[in-house]
Amino acid sequence: MTFIEKLNAAWTSRNSLLCVGLDPDLKKFPAELQGKPDAIFEFCRAIIDATAEAACAFKPQIAYFAALGAEEQLERICAYLRSNYPEIPLVLDAKRGDIGATAEQYAREAFERYDADVVTVSPYMGWDSVSPYLEWKDRGVIVLCRTSNAGGSDLQFLEVDGKPLYQHVARLVAEKWNTNGQCGLVVGATFPHELAQVRAIIGDMPLLVPGVGAQGGDVEATVKSGKTASGTGMMINSSRAILYAKPQAGEDFAAAARRVAIETRDAINRFR
Numbered sequence: 001m002t003f004i005e006k007l008n009a010a011w012t013s014r015n016s017l018l019c020v021g022l023d024p025d026l027k028k029f030p031a032e033l034q035g036k037p038d039a040i041f042e043f044c045r046a047i048i049d050a051t052a053e054a055a056c057a058f059k060p061q062i063a064y065f066a067a068l069g070a071e072e073q074l075e076r077i078c079a080y081l082r083s084n085y086p087e088i089p090l091v092l093d094a095k096r097g098d099i100g101a102t103a104e105q106y107a108r109e110a111f112e113r114y115d116a117d118v119v120t121v122s123p124y125m126g127w128d129s130v131s132p133y134l135e136w137k138d139r140g141v142i143v144l145c146r147t148s149n150a151g152g153s154d155l156q157f158l159e160v161d162g163k164p165l166y167q168h169v170a171r172l173v174a175e176k177w178n179t180n181g182q183c184g185l186v187v188g189a190t191f192p193h194e195l196a197q198v199r200a201i202i203g204d205m206p207l208l209v210p211g212v213g214a215q216g217g218d219v220e221a222t223v224k225s226g227k228t229a230s231g232t233g234m235m236i237n238s239s240r241a242i243l244y245a246k247p248q249a250g251e252d253f254a255a256a257a258r259r260v261a262i263e264t265r266d267a268i269n270r271f272r
Contacts, residue, residue, distance in 0.1 A: 003117045003140030004181055007089050007206060010056040011232040017223070017272070018265040019091065019208065020051045021239030022060040022077070026068070028244045030253045040065065041073040043253075045080055047243060050258035052085050054265040057235045059091040059208075078114045089117040091208065091235065095144065097122030103132040111136050118142055120186060120208070123169050130177060140182045140206075145169045145198060148188025148211035166194065167201060174202040184208060187226070189217025189236065196225035204228045210237045212264070219264075223271035231272040238264050 001009075011017065024040045033039040048058060058081055065074040081090050092114055096106040110119035110133070118140030121130055133141045146156055146166040156166040166187075173183050185202065187195050189211035198207070207226055211217035219236075226234045242264065245256035 002138045002182070003089060004206070006087065006117060007057070007140075007235070008232070010088055013087065014054070014056050015269065016054055016056045016265045017227075017232065017234050017236050017268050018055055018261060019057040019059050019235035019237040020047070020055045020242055020261060021093070021210075021237050022047065022058060023064045023239045023243060024070075025064065025244075038073060040068070040070050041076050041080075044073075044077045046254040047257050048077075048081060048085070050254040051242065051261040052088065054258070054261040055088060057089040057091050058085075059093050059235075059237055059239075061093040061239070075114060078116065082115055089235075090115070091142070092116035092119045095120050095122055097124055097129055099125050099129045100132075103129055107133045107136065111139050118184070120144065123173070127177065134177075134180060134182055137180060137182070140184060142184040142186055142206075142208045143169065143173050143177070145173070145185040146187045146191055146194045148190045148217070152188070167197060170198045170201045174205055178205065186210065189219075189222040192218065192221035192225040195222065199226050199228075199233070204230075204233055207234045208237060209234050210239075212236050212238050212241075219267045220271045223268055227272060236268055 022044050024043055029039055029043055033043055060074060060077060065071055078090060092110050110116045120142045123143050130141060158165045160168040170185060173185060177183055184206035186208045187198050189209050209222060209226060212219055212222060222236060242257050242260050245260040247253060247256040
C-alpha cells in the first residue's frame with residue numbers, strides 16, 4: 001500500500017483529519033516519568049495508545065529526539081507504530097533539504113532507519129533535493145510551502161512572475177514533481193486565506209497543516225479553506241495542546257491527551 005492509499009484509508013476508517021504530533025519535551029513530562037532512561041519512549045507510546053482512535057496520522061519531530069541523543073528511542077517508537085498501528089500513516093517531520101548523495105542518505109534515514117511513510121522536505125534547493133525521496137515509490141514527500149510561522153513571509157511572499165513564491169512552489173510540486181502521486185504540501189493553519197489559494201492550485205493533493213492548538217490556528221477557517229470536495233485532504237496537526245493537556249479529575253497525562261485529541265477531532269469534523 002502506498003502512502004496516499006494508506007492516508008485515504010485512514011481518513012475513512014478513523015473518520016478523522018487529526019494528525020497527532022510527537023514532540024517530546026522532558027521538562028513537561030509527568031513526575032512518574034522524570035529521570036527514567038526510556039522516558040521518551042514510554043511517554044510517546046502512552047500518547048499513541050491513548051490517541052490512536054482519533055488520529056489519521058502520527059508525526060514525530062526528529063529534532064526533539066536528536067537533541068537528546070534519543071534516536072534509538074525514536075526508532076523504537078516508529079517500530080511500535082508499525083507493529084501496533086500499521087494502518088495509520090507515520091510522518092517523519094525532518095524538513096530535510098540537501099542534494100545528491102546527501103539527499104539519498106536522508107531518504108534512507110527516513111525510509112529505512114525509521115520506516116516512515118512520508119517525510120517533510122524543504123524545496124529551496126530544487127528538484128534534485130527532492131527526487132531521491134521519490135525513488136521510494138510507496139512512500140511520500142511533503143514539501144514546505146506556506147509555513148505557519150510569521151517569519152515564513154520573509155521568503156514565501158517574494159514575487160515570482162507576479163505571484164508569491166509559495167504559490168509557485170505549490171504549482172511546481174503539483175504540476176511537475178508529483179509524477180507518481182507521492183507528494184503533499186505543508187501549509188499552516190495560521191493562514192487560512194493562503195491555505196484556500198493553495199488548495200485551488202493543487203486539487204486533491206494532501207496537505208499537512210500545522211498551527212492548530214498551541215499556535216492558535218482557527219479550526220473552522222482551516223477546514224473550510226483546506227478540505228477537498230470529499231471533506232478530506234488534510235492532516236491537521238496538533239502537538240503540544242494534546243501532548244501536555246492538563247489532566248482533569250481522575251485523569252493521568254495519557255487520558256488527558258486522549259480527551260483533547262477526541263475534542264480536536266470532533267471540532268474538525270463539525271466543519272467537514
